[in-house]
Amino acid sequence: MSKKLKQKIYTVIFEAETPSGRNFDIVLLVLILLSVLNVSLESMPSLNAAYYSWFRVAEWVFTIIFTVEYLLRIYSTPRPLRYIFSFFGIVDLLSILPSYLSLLITGTQFLLIIRILRLLRAARIFKLTRFINEGQVLTKALKASVAKILVFLGAVITVIVIVGSLMYIIEGPESGFTSIPISIYWAIVTLTTVGYGDIAPVTPLGQILASMVMIMGYGIIAVPTGIVSVELARSEKNAANTRMCPNCHQEGHLPEAYFCFNCGYRITPEQQL
Amino acid sequence: MSKKLKQKIYTVIFEAETPSGRNFDIVLLVLILLSVLNVSLESMPSLNAAYYSWFRVAEWVFTIIFTVEYLLRIYSTPRPLRYIFSFFGIVDLLSILPSYLSLLITGTQFLLIIRILRLLRAARIFKLTRFINEGQVLTKALKASVAKILVFLGAVITVIVIVGSLMYIIEGPESGFTSIPISIYWAIVTLTTVGYGDIAPVTPLGQILASMVMIMGYGIIAVPTGIVSVELARSEKNAANTRMCPNCHQEGHLPEAYFCFNCGYRITPEQQL
């Protein structure tokens, strides 16, 4: 009987395929977003002064709900330890811990960011089947691009460091380029086309170098885009390419293939030619 | 007789295929753009002070023309209620209402934005056949990308919230990061490479984190571009690829093809040439 209840709880909390499981996920998502909103608004001095007690009450309501949910997760899962030390288990714990700690410690500034990590729990929504495929295609394309993007980033960072150092020597402290790290920061702000304008070249030579960096940045933004486009196109194509060999169950055969490239079995019968 | 007039009006106002229908659309488009320009320029203090009465007169001219057009639309359409409550019917009404309301209510500030919505009426121009296909290809590609872009946006927003909170703790109110919502606003301004510079990190740690966010933002802008490129390529290919030979069922004929490239069968009948 208790075992049945345990399994029922498990289905609701951990699975998203049943209607009650999906409803639970949606309610949880709303609670997480509200809780993050609560933390955010609490940080605004004017609102905090006016509604301090309301924020405190709301925080404790969220904490108690999440604590109950956390305990139910430990209770219902067949392997509690594995859950506790999993990524989501740690995130779940971290999202309730700060409120309890704030009873003991006074400087809550540092605990705030931990409470924001609750947002990571929302990543569970990707379990909803509609998104899981899209997420996988994206992740696969990004993973396949990693080596190329690392090579690209290596080259970009080398350029950034050298340009930053050059600007430090050309512009000097009086234009705001007070050290090489600050100049490298400026080079990143410029090459990524963010362009705050808190530091900007003033000398003609500095402006010429900056212009070259900008045009270069304009051009090289094309490279990661090209990489990801190509990988996405490929991973989409492969996802669609689900022709399976009936002999060895190898997938990914080209539409024009007659034989399995893995075992040599004829996958297009001769009468179909 | 009156019925014939009604039909004539319907053809001119609602359809874009006949010469008079197309001319009507173009005149209407020009009127809409002039009217939006009128509203815009009226909001400039210096111009408004000098030409207040001119703006008022022009506004009433546009309002009367659009009112007549609105009444003719209701009169000529076979199903008036359906038009009135359609998207364009509501936009049409909203674009004339503010002027009449301003006779009754004094605070016209709020009515201004409603008058700007007239611009939405210009969307009717997409009925012009030259653009309808292009619009459909774009819309189709964007719709097919929606799920992937939502997954991507979810990940981006999570990063933005966490980075914003971190910056609030690292930089603090004295650098302009006065609350978590403001810091999240900064994170959005930075990650999207807009970079106003109204808020910018000052501490070394904050600048290092900002640099990482910028380089990340530089990389992840590649993802939506890749998604849209792949979907556009696919939707273009599918749009082009569906012409089939009635003799051998070969697909993928060019629009300008007269003969099947596979069996030589004439696929464009001679009387259509």
Next chain:
Amino acid sequence: MSKKLKQKIYTVIFEAETPSGRNFDIVLLVLILLSVLNVSLESMPSLNAAYYSWFRVAEWVFTIIFTVEYLLRIYSTPRPLRYIFSFFGIVDLLSILPSYLSLLITGTQFLLIIRILRLLRAARIFKLTRFINEGQVLTKALKASVAKILVFLGAVITVIVIVGSLMYIIEGPESGFTSIPISIYWAIVTLTTVGYGDIAPVTPLGQILASMVMIMGYGIIAVPTGIVSVELARSEKNAANTRMCPNCHQEGHLPEAYFCFNCGYRITPEQQL
């Protein structure tokens, strides 16, 4: 004899295939760039004060050289009037006229920009065969994208006008949003991720709307990129697709085609199947 000289001059000046023609083009390109540099540097107050007479002398040297070249072009071309009223003929005339006009008129400020138009003459370098193909592929892809990009721009401009008007009402004159045109200018600066920061939202509601615009701008930058990528890929593919029908000389047959899609002629002989 004089006719031979005329033809020789024509070959050198108008054609780029012969060694002397290419050398002439390169010398001309250098002269154009130096002349534009001269105009640019002349506009710098400090340099102008120090080297005024040098700039004047250089300007007249360039003007005389370009005048001689212009007259030789008119002399050597078989159809002088056609050259004079062609795009390059007008540009050539405009690039020498300002110097002569400045002898008559005093306000040279306005003539300056005309002298900069000399740069357009450098477009002749694209006659160099190495670039002509690349330029054609790019131009073709951009032309094919025009209709799609117009639809996209129409939608973007509608969004910009409505967002700008909303911001004018939300933020108001005290934040710098002094009129609808200024607010539309801000919307363009933000949506295109330029982000000067001369005008930036101050109210929470304005910052929320701005954040949504930025994220949207981040997403929609993907659309023109996708459009151009797809068109470029297609125009490259078609450029490579030069299979010609021996019967009707139609180009662009698919590699797998057996019959010409234009005349139905068998282009792949049966024994090759």
Next chain:
Amino acid sequence: MSKKLKQKIYTVIFEAETPSGRNFDIVLLVLILLSVLNVSLESMPSLNAAYYSWFRVAEWVFTIIFTVEYLLRIYSTPRPLRYIFSFFGIVDLLSILPSYLSLLITGTQFLLIIRILRLLRAARIFKLTRFINEGQVLTKALKASVAKILVFLGAVITVIVIVGSLMYIIEGPESGFTSIPISIYWAIVTLTTVGYGDIAPVTPLGQILASMVMIMGYGIIAVPTGIVSVELARSEKNAANTRMCPNCHQEGHLPEAYFCFNCGYRITPEQQL
């Protein structure tokens, strides 16, 4: 015996395939990054004041290590002169020279940037086999795009110069557009969407022109992205597409294929599995 040692040193220093060679490369990479970090931090006035002697000591430690490495490279390579005058040989020398020169010359400001060039030595890491392929694909795609990107850049620079000159005349010195070169610098900052905001248009006409430039910049960023995407797709496809079946000469086999998908012939010999 000495020859064996020489060969051993050569393998460790110049090659990355052996375990000791790879370890050497990794240690060297860490040393290079630490050394660059040392130069960067030394430039920060506050840190330099506090830890001046530490920075000096660290600098000499790195210099001595790199000097020993440089001498070992000359000693162990079979063709010392070729190494010394190769790109990496010169970079290696430049990265140790400044420290020795600083004993003789007082103004070390200028030597700083040379020391930063040490970072270029890190490019050796691309010898690691994992990255060499990715780097080649990227380089190949970029090389194939060069002609197209040059044509594109030529057009962009022409637009930038003309727009810059126009803005100089429209806005004039009182808005910060003090000369044509400064206005061209503004045009680059705007077209590349960097947007510092140190110079921004103030007059309505200037803002309209700036808006047009921004929307144009938004559109043309699509062009290099499209170019690189298409070239990357092609160079990837070609890289993947060259495996041929020795029996039926069918191309396009996947790298993991054991059998030809067209004729079923074993294309990966069994002993290689």
